Amino acid sequence: GEQVEQxxxxxxxxxGDSAFITCTYTDPNSYYxxxxxxxxxxxxxxxxxxxxxxxxNEGQGFTVLLNKKDKRLSLNLTAAxxxxxxxxxxxxSGSGGSNAKLTFGKGTKLSVKS
Amino acid sequence: AQTIxxxxxxxxxxxxxxxxxxxxxxxxxxxxxYWYWQATGGTLQQLFYSIxxxxxxxxxxxxxxxxxxxxxxxxxxxxxxxxSHSGFYLCAWSAxxxxxRLFFGHGTKLSVL
Numbered sequence: 001g002e003q004v005e006q007x008x009x010x011x012x013x014x015x016g017d018s019a020f021i022t023c024t025y026t027d028p029n030s031y032y033x034x035x036x037x038x039x040x041x042x043x044x045x046x047x048x049x050x051x052x053x054x055x056x057n058e059g060q061g062f063t064v065l066l067n068k069k070d071k072r073l074s075l076n077l078t079a080a081x082x083x084x085x086x087x088x089x090x091x092x093s094g095s096g097g098s099n100a101k102l103t104f105g106k107g108t109k110l111s112v113k114s
Numbered sequence: 115a116q117t118i119x120x121x122x123x124x125x126x127x128x129x130x131x132x133x134x135x136x137x138x139x140x141x142x143x144x145x146x147x148y149w150y151w152q153a154t155g156g157t158l159q160q161l162f163y164s165i166x167x168x169x170x171x172x173x174x175x176x177x178x179x180x181x182x183x184x185x186x187x188x189x190x191x192x193x194x195x196x197x198s199h200s201g202f203y204l205c206a207w208s209a210x211x212x213x214x215r216l217f218f219g220h221g222t223k224l225s226v227l
């Protein structure tokens with residue numbers, strides 16, 4: 001089945017710096033990709049849903065890059081601020097396009113220091 | 115607007131005792147429903163999913179069971195808790211189409227002592 005590796009597991013940056021998180025996946029037929037944010041003690045909130053046809057996806061204060069050739073999904077938080085401190089999870093929808101086959105990365109705990 | 119409500123918010127239980135966690139979705143008919151488990155500081159593990167009333171699929175065996183007695187309700191339970199059941203349990207729903215985003219409940223923190 002689909003394997004998703006997320007790195008780094010922990011990331012600490014200063015306010016204003018960029019924070020870069022990467023997920024690699026194994027199923028070349030994966031078609032939908034998600035980034036979720038989980039603040040301490042809270043549930044997961046969707047940051048962005050990405051289709052396999054779009055390589056560069058701009059959000060508010062972040063960019064999501066999809067490299068299908070390398071099977072890599074990246075989240076780049078530009079000019080991070082303390083409110084970005086949270087755990088971030090990527091999720092990949094496997095072949096067949098069913099949420100029943102959604103595979104999550106192990107998460108990255110981001111700490112932004114002021 | 116759709117809402118998802120999980121109960122209880124937190125539980126402290128003894129090893130060997132039973133457990134029942136619940137999840138209700140309002141404002142959405144026939145959702146796909148999911149249970150996820152997150153070990154303390156850890157990754158998300160999908161436990162169960164359901165696409166219709168009375169039908170539940172198990173994704174991983176953790177000595178837990180799930181049921182969907184109504185279209186808007188998903189129950190996670192066990193008759194005998196283990197220490198390894200401690201963690202954060204998240205219920206989620208998605209629309210009945212492929213590859214829609216998940217909407218997560220606020221979660222239940224379970225401590226097994």
